[in-house]
Amino acid sequence: MSPLSLNKYDDHTAGIYVHIPFCRYRCHFCAFYVELHRPQLAINFIQALCREIDLQADRGHFRPERITSVYLGGGTPTALPPSALSQILHQIRKAFPIEPDAEITVEASFDSVSEPILAQLKQAGFTRISFGLEAVDASQLHRLGRPSLTKDITSLLDTTRRAGFTDINLDLMYGLPAQSLPSWQESVEATLAAHPAHVSTYALTIEEGTPFHQTLSDGTLALPDESLVLEMADAAHARLTSAGFVHYELSNYARPAHLSRHNMHYWTDHDVLGLGPSAHSHLGAYRFSNIPDVGLYASAVATGFLPIAESAHLTANEAARDQLIFGLRLTGGIPSPLISRDGMPPDIFETIHSLETQDLLITQQGFLRLTEKGRRLADTVASKLSSLYL
Numbered sequence: 001m002s003p004l005s006l007n008k009y010d011d012h013t014a015g016i017y018v019h020i021p022f023c024r025y026r027c028h029f030c031a032f033y034v035e036l037h038r039p040q041l042a043i044n045f046i047q048a049l050c051r052e053i054d055l056q057a058d059r060g061h062f063r064p065e066r067i068t069s070v071y072l073g074g075g076t077p078t079a080l081p082p083s084a085l086s087q088i089l090h091q092i093r094k095a096f097p098i099e100p101d102a103e104i105t106v107e108a109s110f111d112s113v114s115e116p117i118l119a120q121l122k123q124a125g126f127t128r129i130s131f132g133l134e135a136v137d138a139s140q141l142h143r144l145g146r147p148s149l150t151k152d153i154t155s156l157l158d159t160t161r162r163a164g165f166t167d168i169n170l171d172l173m174y175g176l177p178a179q180s181l182p183s184w185q186e187s188v189e190a191t192l193a194a195h196p197a198h199v200s201t202y203a204l205t206i207e208e209g210t211p212f213h214q215t216l217s218d219g220t221l222a223l224p225d226e227s228l229v230l231e232m233a234d235a236a237h238a239r240l241t242s243a244g245f246v247h248y249e250l251s252n253y254a255r256p257a258h259l260s261r262h263n264m265h266y267w268t269d270h271d272v273l274g275l276g277p278s279a280h281s282h283l284g285a286y287r288f289s290n291i292p293d294v295g296l297y298a299s300a301v302a303t304g305f306l307p308i309a310e311s312a313h314l315t316a317n318e319a320a321r322d323q324l325i326f327g328l329r330l331t332g333g334i335p336s337p338l339i340s341r342d343g344m345p346p347d348i349f350e351t352i353h354s355l356e357t358q359d360l361l362i363t364q365q366g367f368l369r370l371t372e373k374g375r376r377l378a379d380t381v382a383s384k385l386s387s388l389y390l
C-alpha cells in the first residue's frame with residue numbers, strides 16, 4: 001500500500017525540550033516521572049544532563065536549520081536554583097545554535113519563586129514562564145496535594161511582570177474532585193483578572209499509578225460527571241474568547257502574538273529533541289524516549305551512552321497519521337495541500353470522509369479542521385484515527 005501523503009510543513013524550525021525531574025511535593029493526579037528534590041541528586045542530574053547535551057551534539061542527528069524554542073519543563077524546573085537553570089541553558093547554547101530570538105520557556109510553581117529569583121531567570125535568558133496554577137481555591141488545591149497560594153494571583157503575576165516577564169502562561173485544570181461549575185468559573189475569573197498572555201485549560205485525566213487512581217478504585221474519589229465537565233470546558237471557552245483570547249488549540253488560549261512557539265512544534269510535526277530522564281524526542285519518523293530514572297540515566301551518560309530506553313522508526317503511514325491527529329488539535333486545522341488523497345490508504349480516506357459526514361470534520365478555506373461538534377468530541381475523533389491499522 002502506498003504511504004499516506006501528509007507532506008511536511010515547509011519551514012525547518014525545531015525545538016529542544018528538557019525534563020527537570022524534581023518537585024517539592026507530589027500532586028495526587030501527576031503521572032510524570034518526578035523525584036522529590038534532594039540537593040545531591042540534583043547536582044548529579046545537572047552533571048548528567050550537561051553530558052547528555054554534549055553527547056547529543058556529538059551524535060549529530062539533530063541538526064535542524066533553525067532552533068526557535070527551548071522549553072524547560074518537568075517536574076518543577078524552579079525546584080532548582082536559577083544558577084543551575086542558567087547553567088543548563090548555557091550548556092544548550094554552547095552545544096546547539098539557538099536562534100537569537102528563540103522562545104525560551106521555564107515552567108515554575110508560585111511557591112518556588114520570588115521576585116529576585118524571577119529577575120535572575122529573566123537575566124539568564126528565559127523569555128517566557130509557565131505556571132502550573134490549576135485552581136485558586138485553597139480547598140481544591142489541598143485535594144490536589146498542593147500548597148495554597150500565598151497571595152492572590154493578580155499580585156503574583158504583577159511580581160512576575162516586575163521581574164521582566166510579559167510572556168506568562170497559567171495552566172488551569174477542570175473536572176477536579178468535588179469541583180462545581182462556580183468554583184471552576186472562579187479560577188477562570190481570577191486568571192483573567194491577572195492578565196496572563198496565555199492560558200492552558202486541561203481536563204483532569206486519572207492516570208494509573210497516581211494516588212487519584214487508587215482513590216478512584218476505592219470508590220472514594222467524587223468526580224464531576226461528563227456533562228458537567230463539558231459544561232466547564234464550554235464556560236471557559238466562552239469566557240476566554242469573549243475576553244479576547246484566541247482559542248488556537250484544543251486546550252490552549254493566547255493573546256494574539258503569544259501562541260506557544262514550542263508547543264506549536266509538536267502540533268505541526270516539527271522536530272523536538274528531548275533531554276533529561278523520561279524526555280521524548282521526535283526527529284522525523286525516528287521517535288525515542290529516555291530512561292525514566294535519574295540514577296540509571298546518569299549511569300548511562302557517564303559511560304558515554306545516550307540514555308535511550310525505547311525507540312521506534314515509524315512507517316510513513318504511522319508518521320502521517322500522527323501528524324493528522326496532532327494537527328487536528330489546532331483550531332486552524334491542517335492546510336489541505338498537506339493532505340494529498342493520491343496514494344492515501346482507503347481506510348484513512350474513508351475515516352476522514354465518515355467524520356466529515358458526521359459533522360465532526362470539515363474542509364473549509366483550504367484547511368481540514370474539527371467542526372464545533374468535533375471540538376467537543378475531539379477525543380472520539382482522535383481515537384477513531386488512532387485505531388486505524390496502517
Ligand code: SF4
Pocket residue numbers: 022023024025026027030031032034074075076109132
Ligand atoms: S508540580 Fe507538576 S510535575 Fe510536580 S508533582 Fe505536581 S503536577 Fe507533577
